[in-house]
Amino acid sequence: MADQQTVTDAVEERQERRRQGAAQRSRWRKKRREKDRAKRAQQPAPSVQPPREHGPGRPKTRQGVVVSAKPDKTITVRIDLTRRHRHYKKIVRGSTTLHAHDERNEAHEGDTVRVMESRPLSRTKRWRLVEILERAR
Secondary structure, eight states: HHHHHHHHHHHHHHHHHHHHHHHHHHHHHHHHHHHHHHHHSSOOOOOOOHHHOOOOOOOOOEEEEEEOOOTTTTTEEEEEEEEEOOOTTOOEEEEEEEEEOOOOOOEEETEEEEEEEEEEOOOSSSEEEEEEEEEOO
């Protein structure tokens, strides 16, 4: 019986400690809120600027090699990317292909070309040919 009494006493003691801790935290939070309010009252109000409207941006340009020129008025351009790996410092190579509009069918396979971003011209074409930098031999 004596053991049970000490267990219940321990439980009550723990609950009392928890109540005291909660009260202490509550007082601390209240004091902190008051300090924050006072600090905010001292600071000048930030000037509110209306958000700038997004104007027309500069379209992206890419340089790549023509892989295919078989479809009419369309070329497939491979853009090779080489960059250093951030952690391992090795050269990482990758490539992406994209379809570009070639109005006059000027570009042929192997040509190095510059393409520019444009409005969607078809399901896959979002680029157009700007210039042919180097002809294939």
